Amino acid sequence: xxxxxxxxxxxxxxxxxxxxxxxxxxxxxxxxxxxxxxxxxxxxxxxxxxxxxxxxxxxxxxxxxxxxxxxxxxxxxxxxxxxxxxxxxxxxxxxxxxxxxxxxxxxxxxxx
Amino acid sequence: xxxxxxxxxxxxxxxxxxxxxxxxxxxxxxxxxxxxxxxxxxxxxxxxxxxxxxxxxxxxxxxxxxxxxxxxxxxxxxxxxxxxxxxxxxxxxxxxxxxxxxxxxxxxxxxxxxxxx
Numbered sequence: 001x002x003x004x005x006x007x008x009x010x011x012x013x014x015x016x017x018x019x020x021x022x023x024x025x026x027x028x029x030x031x032x033x034x035x036x037x038x039x040x041x042x043x044x045x046x047x048x049x050x051x052x053x054x055x056x057x058x059x060x061x062x063x064x065x066x067x068x069x070x071x072x073x074x075x076x077x078x079x080x081x082x083x084x085x086x087x088x089x090x091x092x093x094x095x096x097x098x099x100x101x102x103x104x105x106x107x108x109x110x111x112x
Numbered sequence: 113x114x115x116x117x118x119x120x121x122x123x124x125x126x127x128x129x130x131x132x133x134x135x136x137x138x139x140x141x142x143x144x145x146x147x148x149x150x151x152x153x154x155x156x157x158x159x160x161x162x163x164x165x166x167x168x169x170x171x172x173x174x175x176x177x178x179x180x181x182x183x184x185x186x187x188x189x190x191x192x193x194x195x196x197x198x199x200x201x202x203x204x205x206x207x208x209x210x211x212x213x214x215x216x217x218x219x220x221x222x223x224x225x226x227x228x229x
């Protein structure tokens with residue numbers, strides 16, 4: 001049981017490049033979340049999903065896109081990367097009955 | 113609007129002593145949940161403890177306990193017998209019951225705890 005996995009762990013992008021951050025969970029959780037954490041700050045919600053085929057915007061969705069074609073996977077797409085997107089990105093999941101969110105190890109992204 | 117406030121940016125505690133990390137919240141929904149997470153320097157987010165708004169007892173998990181004062185809208189984390197490994201950032205979060213099925217978490221800005229030997 002791997003829990004929530006994220007790839008890659010680290011990535012450096014040039015301004016204007018695009019990439020997809022991968023997130024997979026093996027706990028059959030309906031709810032999945034993408035957060036970003038800027039240095040010394042708390043978590044900000046980018047997008048979330050309450051089940052396959054259903055996604056919605058969080059606090060800071062601009063510059064990002066998501067899809068949820070399966071229960072397990074919730075990739076986050078960055079189009080036209082900007083320096084303001086330099087951050088650590090966390091994926092999390094939880095089941096529909098409530099309770100805590102389980103977090104992946106994070107992806108450290110630098111845009112230069 | 114729902115909000116979580118952690119007023120202590122940084123705290124110090126001597127090893128083996130107890131420490132309280134403050135968290136106040138604001139919500140108009142009678143059904144809500146409060147969470148504490150630990151983030152060590154390695155970066156992962158570790159769930160510590162949960163308190164539901166209807167729970168009669170304060171939550172406890174090993175050395176962690178939650179001092180839940182509903183009338184004051186506070187949910188302070190108490191760590192007993194601090195250990196060097198407790199040095200980390202601690203985040204308080206609230207489940208947004210008003211959002212219905214969405215069940216997003218609202219996060220505080222965190223408190224940095226340093227345990228001194």
